[in-house]
Amino acid sequence: MNRTVLIVEDDIDMQAYFGIVLAGLGLNLVTAGNGAEAISILDSGRNVDLIILDMVMPVMNGEEFFRILRRERRLDIPVIFSSVDETRAKPLELIGRLDGIYIKGRRSQDLKELIFRNLGQYS
Amino acid sequence: LKLRTKLALLLAAGGVVLGLVMTLVSTYLLTDKVQEEQRKKAVAVTHLLASGISRSLVAGDAGGVREHLLEALQEIDEARYGFVVGFDGEIIAHSFEGGFPADLLEANIIPHGQSSRTAVLSTTSGTLTDFGVRVIDGSRAELHLGLTHLEFRRELRTIAAVIIGFSLTFMVIVTFVVVSLVNVFTKPIARLSEAAASFGDTGKYTTVPVTSDDEAGRLTDSFNHMARTLGESLERVEKSEHRYRTLIELAQEGVVSVDTGGVITYVNEHLATMLGHSRREMLGRDLGAFLDETSRPDWKSLLEGLLTGQPGQHDIRMKGKEGEPVFTLVSLSPLAGPDGAPAGAFAVVTDITGRVHMEGALQRALTDLERQNAALLKVDTIKDGLIRDVTHELKTPVAKHSMQIELLKEILGRHGLTEESRGIIDVMENTIRRQEHVIRNILNLSRLEGGGRRYTVESVPLDRLLDQVIEDYRYTIDAHGVVVTRDIEPVEVTSDREMLWHVFSNLLSNAIKFRQEGVPSHIDISLRREGDRVRLTVRDNGVGLSAEDRERAFERFYQGSAHFEGSGVGLNIARKIVTDLGGTITLDSPGKGLGAVATVILPPTIEAPTA
Numbered sequence: 001m002n003r004t005v006l007i008v009e010d011d012i013d014m015q016a017y018f019g020i021v022l023a024g025l026g027l028n029l030v031t032a033g034n035g036a037e038a039i040s041i042l043d044s045g046r047n048v049d050l051i052i053l054d055m056v057m058p059v060m061n062g063e064e065f066f067r068i069l070r071r072e073r074r075l076d077i078p079v080i081f082s083s084v085d086e087t088r089a090k091p092l093e094l095i096g097r098l099d100g101i102y103i104k105g106r107r108s109q110d111l112k113e114l115i116f117r118n119l120g121q122y123s
Numbered sequence: 124l125k126l127r128t129k130l131a132l133l134l135a136a137g138g139v140v141l142g143l144v145m146t147l148v149s150t151y152l153l154t155d156k157v158q159e160e161q162r163k164k165a166v167a168v169t170h171l172l173a174s175g176i177s178r179s180l181v182a183g184d185a186g187g188v189r190e191h192l193l194e195a196l197q198e199i200d201e202a203r204y205g206f207v208v209g210f211d212g213e214i215i216a217h218s219f220e221g222g223f224p225a226d227l228l229e230a231n232i233i234p235h236g237q238s239s240r241t242a243v244l245s246t247t248s249g250t251l252t253d254f255g256v257r258v259i260d261g262s263r264a265e266l267h268l269g270l271t272h273l274e275f276r277r278e279l280r281t282i283a284a285v286i287i288g289f290s291l292t293f294m295v296i297v298t299f300v301v302v303s304l305v306n307v308f309t310k311p312i313a314r315l316s317e318a319a320a321s322f323g324d325t326g327k328y329t330t331v332p333v334t335s336d337d338e339a340g341r342l343t344d345s346f347n348h349m350a351r352t353l354g355e356s357l358e359r360v361e362k363s364e365h366r367y368r369t370l371i372e373l374a375q376e377g378v379v380s381v382d383t384g385g386v387i388t389y390v391n392e393h394l395a396t397m398l399g400h401s402r403r404e405m406l407g408r409d410l411g412a413f414l415d416e417t418s419r420p421d422w423k424s425l426l427e428g429l430l431t432g433q434p435g436q437h438d439i440r441m442k443g444k445e446g447e448p449v450f451t452l453v454s455l456s457p458l459a460g461p462d463g464a465p466a467g468a469f470a471v472v473t474d475i476t477g478r479v480h481m482e483g484a485l486q487r488a489l490t491d492l493e494r495q496n497a498a499l500l501k502v503d504t505i506k507d508g509l510i511r512d513v514t515h516e517l518k519t520p521v522a523k524h525s526m527q528i529e530l531l532k533e534i535l536g537r538h539g540l541t542e543e544s545r546g547i548i549d550v551m552e553n554t555i556r557r558q559e560h561v562i563r564n565i566l567n568l569s570r571l572e573g574g575g576r577r578y579t580v581e582s583v584p585l586d587r588l589l590d591q592v593i594e595d596y597r598y599t600i601d602a603h604g605v606v607v608t609r610d611i612e613p614v615e616v617t618s619d620r621e622m623l624w625h626v627f628s629n630l631l632s633n634a635i636k637f638r639q640e641g642v643p644s645h646i647d648i649s650l651r652r653e654g655d656r657v658r659l660t661v662r663d664n665g666v667g668l669s670a671e672d673r674e675r676a677f678e679r680f681y682q683g684s685a686h687f688e689g690s691g692v693g694l695n696i697a698r699k700i701v702t703d704l705g706g707t708i709t710l711d712s713p714g715k716g717l718g719a720v721a722t723v724i725l726p727p728t729i730e731a732p733t734a
Contacts, residue, residue: 011519017526056515084518085511105522105559108529 003049003119004028008038008065009082010057014104018052021108022115034058035065042069048077050118052102052111055083063091070096078118080111131301132294139290146283161201161252162241165270168199169239169256173266176207177258180215189216195268203251204269212263231255233265243272311339315346328354377451377472380458381410383465385426397451397474399444415440415448429457430465441472450479510569517562525555567625567696578619578703580729585614585623585650585657592627593648596635605635605644612650614657617728622700626708627659629693630721634663639716659723667719668712676710705729 005027007018015031022029030046032038034057042048051069055062062081069075078099081089089101100114172195179187188207196202196218206217206227217223231242231253239256250272258264314331322328328350333340371378377394381387387405395402398413411419418440425437434456441449452473460466528551535544589611593600600607631646638644647662668676677698694710701708706725712718 011523013523014526017523017530020530083515084522085514087514088511103522105518105525105555108526 002026002028004030004047005050005052005115006030006032006038006041006048007052008032008035008057008062009052009054010034011054014054021111025112025115027115035060035062035068038065039068042073042075050115051077051079052082052115053079055081055085055088062088063095066092067095080114080118082111132298135290135294135297139287139294142286142290143283146286150283161270165199165201165252165254165268166239166256168195169254169266169268171195172268173256173258176266177264180207180209180258180264185215192216192266193218199268199270201271202268203248203271206267207258208263208265208267210262210264215264227253227267231267233257244269308339311335311343315343318346318350322350322354326357374471377474378470379405379410379472380467380469381426382467383430385410385422388467394472397472398441398449413442415442425455426468429455429468433457438475439472448476449474450476510566514562514566517566518559521555521558521562524551525559528552528555578622580617580619583616583618583620583623585616585659585725586611588620588623589627589648589650589659592624592631595628596631599632599635603635603638603644605638605646607646607648610647610649610651612652614650614652616657616725618704618725619700622704623725626697626700626723629697630661630723633693633721634661634665634719637663637665637667637719639664639666653724655727657725657727659725660720662718662720664718667715667717668710669715673710673712677708701725 003026005022007015007029009015009018009031010033018031019029030041030048032041036059038051038053039060053062053066062083066079069077069079076097079097080100080102081092081098082102082104083089084104086101086103089098092098099118102111102114172191175191175195176188179185179191192205192207196205204218206219206223207215208228209215214223214228230244231240233240233255237257238260239254242253242255244251244253251269252272254268254270256266258266311331311334318329318331330347330351331343333343333347371391374391374393377397378389378391379387379394380389387408387410390402390405392402395405398405400413405413411422414422421437422439425439434454436452436454439451439453441451443449452475454471454473456469457465458467458469528548532540532548535548540548589609593607593609599605631648634646635644642664645664647660649658649660649662651658677694694708698708701723704725706723708721708723711720711722
């Protein structure tokens with residue numbers, strides 16, 4: 001069964017980039033435009049194996065989503081933080097475990113490696 | 124002592140009087156006795172004589188009468204004269220040499236019916252006792268004998284007078300002697316007594332002159348010494364008291380003492396002035412009356428506690444003349460009386476009104492400061508948010524470009540990348556990298572200067588960090604054919620790893636960037652311990668710097684030459700970081716075209732700075 005990656009990203013260009021880069025890796029890609037949408041998807045009972053989380057988003061930003069995920073729902077799903085600004089990862093690390101930081105604009109290979117590492121059997 | 128004098132005089136006088144009385148009494152007793160004996164003897168002799176004479180007289184023998192008379196006179200020692208009167212009253216015989224004195228016949232006539240008579244006669248030759256005896260009863264014939272009148276009284280009076288005189292003389296002498304002796308013994312004592320009294324009254328001692336070396340003299344000497352010592356002690360005590368009094372009077376602190384009831388027994392000028400009263404107004408009044416209403420209950424319990432022996436310092440609010448509060452710090456001590464019982468309290472009062480006002484002002488200033496600080500923090504938070512937003516907005520399009528170029532490269536690669544498109548893509552990539560670098564530098568600078576960046580202090584292995592930086596630049600180094608030599612010791616410091624990465628990265632990229640065209644580029648990197656500090660040098664053989672460039676190299680946005688692209692903020696940020704981390708950074712160069720040496724010296728450890 002294919003693994004499901006939830007991409008929480010408001011920027012359509014970025015969504016497209018993730019789509020292109022991650023296509024053909026045998027992953028189910030689910031996209032949420034902000035934190036609130038991501039929560040809804042999780043609440044719908046859909047199985048999610050990995051979350052790629054943007055920080056700056058309307059309605060509910062990445063930090064708020066991460067808090068609900070880790071503190072309220074107490075979900076242990078691996079989260080890769082994705083942003084142009086790595087310093088924004090700091091507050092998230094105070095909330096709970098962060099499984100990787102991807103700096104947007106760096107090589108797509110970096111992102112792939114992070115995903116492989118977190119999903120284990122993919123290599 | 125005067126009493127003794129009187130007693131001596133009285134005794135002497137008593138002796139004299141007693142002697143006198145005894146003399147007189149014995150005189151009288153003796154006189155009577157002697158006279159009686161004489162009379163008896165005279166009567167016996169006269170009667171004996173009379174019988175002899177009576178026979179001769181009756182016989183008419185005048186010569187026999189005369190014979191008997193003279194015989195009798197011979198036997199009686201005291202006899203002075205004798206005569207016999209015949210029956211007709213004529214003189215028969217007498218013992219007078221020069222004729223019978225006629226008046227003698229009338230001097231002692233024996234009355235009719237009596238046989239004898241005694242009469243005391245005063246004559247020119249003294250007092251005589253005439254014994255007349257009737258020779259034959261009933262006739263006129265009489266025998267008279269004149270005897271020396273025994274008179275002891277007069278002699279005894281003389282003796283008495285002598286005794287009295289002697290006694291009086293003795294008395295006078297005794298009195299004189301006694302008085303003299305008393306004077307000798309009592310005068311020094313009297314003088315000492317006088318001096319002591321004067322000393323007691325005036326407190327001034329006049330030395331008593333020592334007039335002898337006997338006990339009195341020694342006593343005087345000792346007394347003088349004692350009085351002098353006492354006087355000196357008194358003087359010292361007085362001086363000391365004066366000193367303390369002055370100290371308290373002139374003290375720049377309020378001083379007050381109260382009795383057990385809280386009534387003021389002493390107050391110095393300073394305290395009176397502090398409260399706007401005169402000392403006279405305060406003396407004798409309850410100290411509570413000079414306290415602010417808020418402090419009165421405290422004062423009452425303080426005083427009570429103090430009387431049972433609890434000294435201490437207390438904030439007490441006193442009251443000025445107009446009722447305005449005077450803030451004071453009162454140091455209270457219990458006062459004990461001579462018997463050790465509580466006698467009241469002693470207090471030193473410091474006016475801390477100024478301090479209290481200052482504290483108030485300080486507190487207000489502090490509150491203001493805290494408010495401003497909070498406002499600043501808010502501004503800071505806003506600024507931090509702003510920087511974050513700007514970072515995001517600046518970086519996002521660059522990141523997108525970068526991502527798109529990567530995708531483009533991949534897509535083009537699938538169709539076989541031509542030399543021409545590779546060139547185009549390289550330019551695009553380089554531009555984007557440079558763009559990233561510029562943005563990064565600008566943001567770092569603004570964060571550091573704006574305080575947005577908090578340093579993270581941890582253990583940093585500098586040698587490994589340097590290796591990493593060199594590896595990060597490996598592509599560029601190889602692309603430009605730069606030869607990098609390292610002389611790196613394993614060194615660990617406590618510092619900020621990320622910030623030091625920026626510094627090293629900046630120095631290395633500068634060394635690469637400012638290489639000379641046509642000259643094989645060499646960069647020597649050295650890392651050494653130097654004492655307890657660490658020295659890093661990055662030496663290149665590049666274009667070098669003029670003295671003027673060296674000065675300005677650390678200025679923000681300074682670029683050595685228009686020929687070199689870059690943001691020009693690198694060294695400025697590097698210096699900011701190194702300074703914050705407690706180190707120094709310098710840039711040296713022998714001159715243009717002669718290469719440059721950047722030197723960073725870091726401390727082994729730093730306290731976490733707040734940028």
